[in-house]
Amino acid sequence: MSMRSLAGSIPAVLAMAFGPVSSSAQVEHEGEIEGVVRDADSSEPLAGALVSVDGTARMAITHGDGTFHVPVPGLGIFTVRVERLGYRTVSLEVDASRAEVLQVALEANPIALPAVVATGSLVARAANETLRPTTVFAGEDLQRRLAGSLAETLASEPGLAVTSMGPGSAQPVIRGLSGDRILMLEDGERVGDQFASGPDHATALDPSSARRIEVIRGPGAILYGSNALGGVINVVRDDVPSSVPHHFTGAFTLQGQSASNAAGGSLNATYGLTDHIPVRLEVTRRTGGDLKTPVGTLKNTSTDLLELSGGTSWVDDWGHVGATFRYYDNDYGIPGGFVGGHEAGVRVEMERTATRLRSLFRPERAFETIEIDAGHTWYEHREIEPPNILGTLFDRQTISGEILARHASWGPFSSGGVGSRASWESFGFGGGLYTPNSTHTSFAVFGLEEVDLEPVRLEAGLRYDWARARPHREDTSSDIGHIRTRSFAAASGSVGALARVTSSLTVGASLARAFRTPSINELYSEGPHLAAYAFEVGNPSLDTELGTGIDLFARVTGNRLNAEMTLFRNAISGYVFPLETGELSRVRLPIFQFHGEDAVLAGFESAIEWAVVGDLTVEAVASYVRGRIAATEEHQHDVRERSTLGALPLIPPLQGRFAVGYAPRDWFVEAETRVAARQDRTGPFESATDGYAVFDLSAGIRITVGGRLNVITVRGENLGNTEYRNHLSRVKEIMPEAGRSISVAYRVVF
Numbered sequence: 001m002s003m004r005s006l007a008g009s010i011p012a013v014l015a016m017a018f019g020p021v022s023s024s025a026q027v028e029h030e031g032e033i034e035g036v037v038r039d040a041d042s043s044e045p046l047a048g049a050l051v052s053v054d055g056t057a058r059m060a061i062t063h064g065d066g067t068f069h070v071p072v073p074g075l076g077i078f079t080v081r082v083e084r085l086g087y088r089t090v091s092l093e094v095d096a097s098r099a100e101v102l103q104v105a106l107e108a109n110p111i112a113l114p115a116v117v118a119t120g121s122l123v124a125r126a127a128n129e130t131l132r133p134t135t136v137f138a139g140e141d142l143q144r145r146l147a148g149s150l151a152e153t154l155a156s157e158p159g160l161a162v163t164s165m166g167p168g169s170a171q172p173v174i175r176g177l178s179g180d181r182i183l184m185l186e187d188g189e190r191v192g193d194q195f196a197s198g199p200d201h202a203t204a205l206d207p208s209s210a211r212r213i214e215v216i217r218g219p220g221a222i223l224y225g226s227n228a229l230g231g232v233i234n235v236v237r238d239d240v241p242s243s244v245p246h247h248f249t250g251a252f253t254l255q256g257q258s259a260s261n262a263a264g265g266s267l268n269a270t271y272g273l274t275d276h277i278p279v280r281l282e283v284t285r286r287t288g289g290d291l292k293t294p295v296g297t298l299k300n301t302s303t304d305l306l307e308l309s310g311g312t313s314w315v316d317d318w319g320h321v322g323a324t325f326r327y328y329d330n331d332y333g334i335p336g337g338f339v340g341g342h343e344a345g346v347r348v349e350m351e352r353t354a355t356r357l358r359s360l361f362r363p364e365r366a367f368e369t370i371e372i373d374a375g376h377t378w379y380e381h382r383e384i385e386p387p388n389i390l391g392t393l394f395d396r397q398t399i400s401g402e403i404l405a406r407h408a409s410w411g412p413f414s415s416g417g418v419g420s421r422a423s424w425e426s427f428g429f430g431g432g433l434y435t436p437n438s439t440h441t442s443f444a445v446f447g448l449e450e451v452d453l454e455p456v457r458l459e460a461g462l463r464y465d466w467a468r469a470r471p472h473r474e475d476t477s478s479d480i481g482h483i484r485t486r487s488f489a490a491a492s493g494s495v496g497a498l499a500r501v502t503s504s505l506t507v508g509a510s511l512a513r514a515f516r517t518p519s520i521n522e523l524y525s526e527g528p529h530l531a532a533y534a535f536e537v538g539n540p541s542l543d544t545e546l547g548t549g550i551d552l553f554a555r556v557t558g559n560r561l562n563a564e565m566t567l568f569r570n571a572i573s574g575y576v577f578p579l580e581t582g583e584l585s586r587v588r589l590p591i592f593q594f595h596g597e598d599a600v601l602a603g604f605e606s607a608i609e610w611a612v613v614g615d616l617t618v619e620a621v622a623s624y625v626r627g628r629i630a631a632t633e634e635h636q637h638d639v640r641e642r643s644t645l646g647a648l649p650l651i652p653p654l655q656g657r658f659a660v661g662y663a664p665r666d667w668f669v670e671a672e673t674r675v676a677a678r679q680d681r682t683g684p685f686e687s688a689t690d691g692y693a694v695f696d697l698s699a700g701i702r703i704t705v706g707g708r709l710n711v712i713t714v715r716g717e718n719l720g721n722t723e724y725r726n727h728l729s730r731v732k733e734i735m736p737e738a739g740r741s742i743s744v745a746y747r748v749v750f
Contacts, residue, residue: 031075031317033094035102036066037082039665046106048702048709048749049084050139054091054116054124057242061249061749064707071243072096073362074317081116082106085140085702086665088559089113110615110663111562112141119188119214119234120223122406122417122448128557131459131496131510133159133566133605138212140711143747144698146207146255148262148288148303150235153207156674158566158605158623159217161652163728165200165531166301167260167291167738168332168348172203173728174217175568176601176625176651177230180519185224185234186326186354192377192398192425193352196227197521199730200531201381204328204352205235206307208253209266209284212236217605218568219514219549222461222494223404225421225444229514229547229572239311239324240358241270241278251749255286259717259741260301262288276316280324282309290333294723294739298731300333300345313358319369321359328352334383334531337734346391346531349382367405367417374401383431383530391530393430398423414457416449427520432587433527435538436471436483438520443467455500459510462493467517471524480526481540488544490515506555514549518542522576522594528587535585536578537593545596547572563608571630575599577649580685598630599648615664622656626681649683650728652676653691669699679727689732692724708750715743 037049045066052059053070055078060068072078075097083089088109094102114127115136127134135157137145147153151162151170163178164170174182180196184203195203207213216232224232250269256262264286272278284307291298306329313322329351336345356375363370381394404419425440446463468487475483496510518539525538553566578592585591603625610618627648654677661670673695680688700713721740725732 031071031096033070033072033078033080033096033102035068035104037062037068037084037104037106038066039087040105040107043105046084046087047704047707048711049082049087049106052081052083052116054079054081057238060245061709064704069246071245071315073319083112083115083139085112086110086663086668087112108615108665109559110611110617110661111560111609114557114562115212117214118236119185120216120232122223122450123415128506128555128562128564129498131457131498131508133217133551133553133564135160135215135217136212137210137215139749140700140702140713140747142207142210142213143253143711143713143745144700144715146253146745147743148257148260148264148286150203150205150207150213150233154213154215154233156621156657157215158607158621158656159625160215160623161655161728162726163199163650163730164726165730166298166333166335167288168301168303168330169200169202169334171195171199171201172233173652174215174231174233175570175603176627176648177570178650180227180522181230181516183224183228183232185232187237187239187356187358188234189356189373189375190398190400190423192354192396193350193379194381194394194396197394197519198529198532200334200346200348200383200529202330202332202348202350204330204350204379206266206284206286206305206328207235208255208264208286209251209268209282209307210235210237211251217566218510218551219494219512219547219570222446222448222463222492222512223419225446225463225465225492226442226467226516229516229545229549229570237268237282237309239280239282239309239326240313240320240322240356241280241311242313242315242320242322242360244272244275244278244315245270246272249750250280251747254746255743256745257288257741257743258292259738260288260291260303262286262303264288264305266307276314278313278315280309280311283307292739292741293736294721295736298335298735300335300347303330303332305330311356317362319359319361323358324356326352326354326356328354335731335734337731344386347384348531349384350380352377352379354378366407366410368408369406371404371406372402375399385530390431392433392528393428395426395428395430397426400424412451413449414452416447418445418447420445432530433525435521435525435527436473436475438469438471438524440520441468441470442517457498459496459498460494462491464491465489465515465517469517469520469523478526478540480524480538483524483540486518486523486540488517490517490544490546504556504558506557508551508553508555510549510551512549514547516545516547518544518576518594525594528585528589533589534578535587535589535591537591539576539594539596542576542594542596543574545572545574545576560611561609563610564606566605568604569600569602571598571600573598575629575648582685599627600630601625601627601648601651615662617661617663619659619661620656621658622654624654625651627651647681647683649686651679651681651683653679653689653727665702667699667701670697672696672698676724676727687733689725689727692722694718694722694724695720708748710746710748713743713745713747715745717741717743
């Protein structure tokens with residue numbers, strides 16, 4: 001019997017599965033799902049449980065008496081998910097028209113069910129039901145991993161790594177791909193910064209105020225287009241509120257770390273001005289000093305960050321329309337000591353403003369929802385050499401718009417949607433750069449459909465993109481080649497299948513053809529990139545990158561065991577990377593020229609979480625990627641001379657972590673070892689790094705104060721003060737990674 005067929009007898013279903021349901025108490029507010037969450041053993045109310053409605057952004061946090069109120073769009077049947085760390089997550093279908101108060105009893109369990117994912121899919125689903133390998137950070141799990149940058153926060157997951165030129169410039173790497181091949185999103189919209197144009201550029205996304213972070217590993221181009229060859233990272237904040245809370249809701253976070261004497265905090269709050277108008281405000285502040293390592297201090301690596309935002313909307317039964325404004329300012333250092341670098345290093349000043357208009361309509365006809373979004377982003381990036389000289393300037397403005405129409409069951413399709421996106425971007429350059437100011441215009445149409453043939457689900461998508469890069473001046477005699485307008489067009493597509501073999505075992509496969517247009521920097525750059533300590537030379541004749549990615553995976557999900565194993569292969573034609581020529585420019589900087597070769601990246605990812613006995617758990621994660629240049633026959637000899645058997649540069653080694661934890665209801669402790677193997681498959685002018693093992697220890701408590709769940713986490717990293725080097729670090733030649741460090745985090749959700 002399906003869950004939908006049980007909807008008419010909801011009280012009986014909930015009584016059997018989750019505890020008794022009151023049939024006498026009536027809801028306090030019409031148009032809401034209300035209830036009480038309790039401990040199944042003690043019947044004590046549970047504060048801090050997250051109650052969410054699948055397929056919407058509607059959610060609530062339970063109070064000290066366990067009560068919750070979740071506004072819903074209409075009086076239909078909704079899937080409600082109730083989760084709290086230390087308890088077994090439950091999902092249930094609720095008929096909002098019955099106007100009854102739910103009584104939900106949660107059973108203690110040290111392993112949580114996979115979280116719900118919205119990124120990369122037209123229908124929100126649990127991570128174990130998606131057709132692409134997915135990781136979700138939310139709630140206390142996000143707090144445990146929260147670090148000073150987004151990349152470091154995500155680094156512990158399979159397939160992810162960090163590349164940096166110091167802590168301020170940390171960037172994520174997914175399956176050996178980074179920069180312009182990873183799409184960075186904020187509430188589903190492109191960030192519009194310059195992080196992809198240099199290893200010294202931080203991303204303008206701070207994780208401390210995020211409600212959740214979703215990571216899609218592997219090609220995800222159908223919904224998002226170019227720049228998603230490696231994967232998608234979406235920082236979800238809900239800047240434009242889609243529901244009206246009855247009381248102040250939000251979160252307050254404080255952080256501190258000893259390795260860089262860092263301190264920071266964030267506060268976000270949403271309040272209903274009227275029955276239809278919610279307002280959300282946010283402020284984030286963080287500062288940090290120079291990074292301490294086992295052999296000394298990495299000078300000029302301090303950070304100073306400020307972020308502010310405000311958003312509001314009109315919410316009604318037909319949907320919502322709203323707007324938000326966000327301001328981001330970050331000042332961080334890049335250390336000196338490199339070839340051609342300044343002895344005292346370089347300071348980077350980033351500034352970004354973003355305005356978003358977001359709307360969602362429920363037409364109740366052919367389409368279930370129609371989303372229309374538009375935005376404007378202004379970004380400026382200044383690199384300052386001592387004492388106060390502008391060395392490099394990047395300026396970028398982006399105007400974009402997108403429409404996405406989703407449908408439910410429609411003919412043979414169980415769900416799907418169609419959409420279109422257009423954008424215009426302006427790039428300006430200054431300082432010592434000779435790169436011409438340019439514009440980039442793009443347009444795309446796409447469709448994605450699903451067919452549910454229980455127990456098999458099929459998905460297929462198709463997308464067509466057109467893009468044009470236009471420099472403000474044409475130059476036929478430039479030293480880097482013929483600088484001219486370039487147009488690119490490409491079709492991308494994906495097919496996938498997911499099969500439920502048993503109630504706990506799922507297997508699947510996906511095939512995706514994705515693409516990436518060369519960036520303005522790769523096409524037209526000419527001059528010294530100060531903070532990267534490189535003289536970058538573009539290539540105006542570069543072609544579109546085309547990638548074909550294959551994923552094969554198996555997942556086990558149960559009350560005491562969660563596991564996943566993925567094999568992948570990504571073949572990219574025209575893979576563009578900066579190749580060090582071995583020469584120095586007139587200003588004594590090493591010359592890097594952008595070059596295109598066919599490349600193949602293949603490897604595996606695995607993760608297992610097992611509740612051995614009681615509240616004792618064991619977790620193991622491992623990932624490996626091998627990247628090589630698949631050069632044409634005429635270039636093969638030259639490629640082998642430049643690298644180790646055609647190895648791609650900056651590919652992470654075999655790495656993983658092993659953790660043992662004990663997590664009763666109100667506290668937890670976890671011991672973890674992070675390991676990496678030696679990496680001697682190096683690209684040209686790249687040095688090998690030794691393997692390492694680093695020991696960490698963390699603990700935390702959960703306390704209910706004033707009716708709210710307060711979580712305090714203490715984490716000790718590299719407790720042995722081990723001297724080790726990250727292969728992807730650009731500063732590994734002069735300094736190792738951070739030494740012994742203690743981090744403290746406090747978070748309350750209200």
